[in-house]
Amino acid sequence: MSIMFDVGDTTIWNPSNGPGRLFVAIKSALETDHNLDSGISNITSDECKIDPPVLRSFLSTLIDSGLYRHDVGGLLQEGFIITSLALLNRCGDNASDLIEASGISPDRIDQLDTYGLAW
Numbered sequence: 558m559s560i561m562f563d564v565g566d567t568t569i570w571n572p573s574n575g576p577g578r579l580f581v582a583i584k585s586a587l588e589t590d591h592n593l594d595s596g597i598s599n600i601t602s603d604e605c606k607i608d609p610p611v612l613r614s615f616l617s618t619l620i621d622s623g624l625y626r627h628d629v630g631g632l633l634q635e636g637f638i639i640t641s642l643a644l645l646n647r648c649g650d651n652a653s654d655l656i657e658a659s660g661i662s663p664d665r666i667d668q669l670d671t672y673g674l675a676w
Contacts, residue, residue, distance in 0.1 A: 558573070558574045558603070559571050559572060559573050559574060559577065559603070560572060560574060560578070560581075560600055560603050560604065560605060561603060561604045561605070562577075562597075562604075562605045562607055562644065563604060563605070563606055563607065564606075564607050564609060564648050569607070569644060569647040569648060570644060570647070570674050572674075577605075578600070580637065581597070581599065581600055581605060583636075583637045584597050584637065585599070587615075587634065587637065588615075591615075591618055591619070591622065593614075593615055593618060594611055594615065595612060595615040596608040596609065596610070596611025596612035596613075596615055597612060607644065607648070609645060609648040609650055612641060612644070612645060613645060613650060613652065613655070616638060616641055616642065616645070616652070616655050617655060617658075619634060619637075619638060620638065620655060620658050620659045621658070635661070638659060638661065639661060639665055639666060639669055640669065640674075642655060642656060642659070642661070642666045643666050643669045643670040643674055644674075646666065646670050647670065647674070
C-alpha cells in the first residue's frame, strides 16, 4: 500500500503508507501550530493533492518562524521542510531562495529528491 502525492493529474511522490502518513501528520501539526494551510491535502482514498504555490508560502512562513530557529523546534521541522523542498523541486520550482533561507544544504535536497523520494 502507498499514498500518491499529486499535482493535478501527475503523481510526484508515492511513498509507502508509513512515511506518507507520518509526513501528513507532521504537516497537520504544523498547519495547526501556524494556523495556515500547507497546500497539502489530507489523505483521501490514498491520495494527497499538492498546491505548489500554497506549499511554497507555507514553507516560507515555517522557515521565517522563531520555532525554526529554535534548536529542537528546528530539528523537528527540518525533515518536513527538506521533503517539501524536494517535492517543490519535482513540481519544477527549485526553491533556491527557500533553500538558502533555511540554511539547508542544496545537496541534501538533491540527494533526497534523487534517492529518498524514489518509487
